[in-house]
Amino acid sequence: MSKLEIRDKQFFYNNKPLRIISGAIHYYRVVPQYWEDRLSKLKACGCNTVETYIPWNLHEPREGQFCFEGIADVGSFIKTAANLGLFVIVRPSPYICAEWEFGGLPYWLLKEPDMRLRCSYKPYLDKIDAYYDVLIPVLKPLLSTNGGPIIAVQIENEYGSYGNDSKYLEYLKNALISRGVDVLLFTSDGPTDNMLQGGTLPDIYKTVNFGSRPEEAFSKLLEYQKDKPFMCAEFWNGWFDHWGEEHKTRDAKDVADVLDKMLQMGASVNFYMFHGGTNFGFYNGANYSDKYEPTITSYDYDCLLNEAGDPTEKYYEVRKVLSKYTEADMSYIPPVSKKKAYGQITLTEKSDLLTYLDAISSPVKSVCPEPMEKFDQDYGFIMYTTHVTGPRENCLVDLIEVHDRALIFLNDEYIGVIERWDKDKKVYVSIPHEGAKLGVLVENMGRVNYGPKLKDMKGITEGIRLDYQFIYNWDVYTLPMTMDSISKLEFQPIETMPAETMKEDLKQTIEQAIEPDTIKLAEKQQKNNIVFENSEFYPAFYKGTMEIDEPNDTFLEMKGWTKGIVIINGFNLGRYWNIGPQKTFYVPGPILKKGKNEIIVFELHGMEKPVVNFRDTAVLG
DSSP: OOOEEEETTEEEETTEEEOOEEEEEOGGGSOGGGHHHHHHHHHHTTOOEEEEEOOHHHHOSBTTBOOOSGGGOHHHHHHHHHHTTOEEEEEOOSOOOTTBGGGGOOGGGGGSTTOOOSSSOHHHHHHHHHHHHHHHHHHGGGBGGGTSSEEEEEOSSSGGGTOOOHHHHHHHHHHHHHTTOOSEEEEEEOSSHHHHHHHOOTTSEEEEEESSOHHHHHHHHHHHOOSSOOEEEEEEOSOOOBTTSOOOOOOHHHHHHHHHHHHHTTOEEEEEEEEOOBOOTTOBOEEESSSEEEBOSBOOTTOSBOTTSOBOHHHHHHHHHHTTTOOOOOOOOOOOOOBOOOEEEEOOEEEETTTTHHHHOOOEEESSOOOGGGGTOOSSEEEEEEEEOSOEEEEEEEEEEEESEEEEEETTEEEEEEETTOTTOOOEEEEOTTOEEEEEEEEOOOOEEESTTOOOOOEEEEEEEETTEEOOOEEEEEEOOOHHHHTTOOOEEOEEEOGGGSOHHHHHHHHHHTSTTOOSOOOOOOOSSEEETTBOOSOEEEEEEEEESSOOBEEEEOTTOOEEEEEETTEEEEEEETTOSOOEEEEOGGGOOSEEEEEEEEESSOBSSSEEEEESSOOOO
């Protein structure tokens, strides 16, 4: 039986000293066809171990319904690592953070109004037990004690940054052990007193997470754990981006210098990240400190392999350092993968959301405009409509705790946008004598994955008022934007007209409507499937076809578009938004096919013309 053990301040495996040189690669952020490529490059850099989180919400998307196929086939990912001779460290939930939607927790936990998260609250623990009853049998045959590559398993994740319920941590420890997890268990926390006090257990190996000053971090760890080897379970060699911020980078030589200091101290290390990948679909998370900050689609992380899996300068600087401390074979030089610029593709068909709302969603009557979770909706968008009596002049539309971004319509005409993070933004409507239809389309931009605002329900979470008056009796349309629902749309050919044919006041209105932060009134436009260049200011789907001879990695550029999502061949690439920093969107070659490829864009506001561009280089900021 092979097992990672600790003695004499060292790791031992099969009675031989082992220094863990690990890198984080999240299988769910990389298409399965590229798992072996990324893992091979990790090994070629000098690593002997790969680390991955396991997101609960990916594997149990609906309560009692489990998925371990395709990009969720964690067993195949681990076996691929084993075939390459790599060890594996697993961090198996229930909470993972990871800039991932809801920190990996499934949305359906929030269907129960009294739910308490990340503590020894029995209904929460019962849900974990049901999940572990399915997950752990997938992992158990892959433990090193059973001949597999898994040498260590984490309990919870940076729990000291959140709470101090030691009974909860003890419960999770026993939940793993009782199901046959008999490899090294560990915790990871920030190197501070409160974090190490709240997030650790007396009999469990402790690690720390940091990006710099290893001497200080390990000195603090030494106060809580003596006679054990040092390990940085997350060496933050890059960072993630939020929408509307600058793209974050870190100097490669600085990373190499910090790594060298760590290794001089005899420490083991896990690069977070080694390869970041992509937040495909609606799986990006968000932070909340003083305001809500959603994470972008790219999870490039400015780390050792870029989003497309190519080695960066950081890769080679780290490789130089590791060559001093390991006898691993580093003769293999990973090639740069082939990219293809397929050029501009014109989308030729269109379907207006508001026109076909009843075709893709059945309205539910609701006295109050309840959040998504009350309607058993996980991700995407949700539309609230009601009839408001008139006359009313210049009424403030007050969305109380909107989560996260709402477009306001009056009689299906776009009025403005209200955003969770901008409390100063105001939208007003005037209701005519005969009354009017008020519509509110809310986008779930990702549940908070870190901090005290973790219990983050989506949609309208408290209520809608016009001035001081709450408005009741709504029709609610859930819009998860699955291919099943999108397939019910009727698309019509687009007729394109030059911008100069439009009236000057209409052009001005359109320019206002396509600005991401506008709240000004939009003028009336008939929804007759005519697309004006520099135009469109209501939500619509656009469809087109790209014909190719050979599928390769490429980067989708959405220049001239405002905000929305892109689906290619039924695969949701994720969100785009013109406020950046991300300007291109990684398209893995395996989701493309020789011949015709279907492209669907759901655009919330408007674009200059219905054209997308596929290029061979990325622009992340």
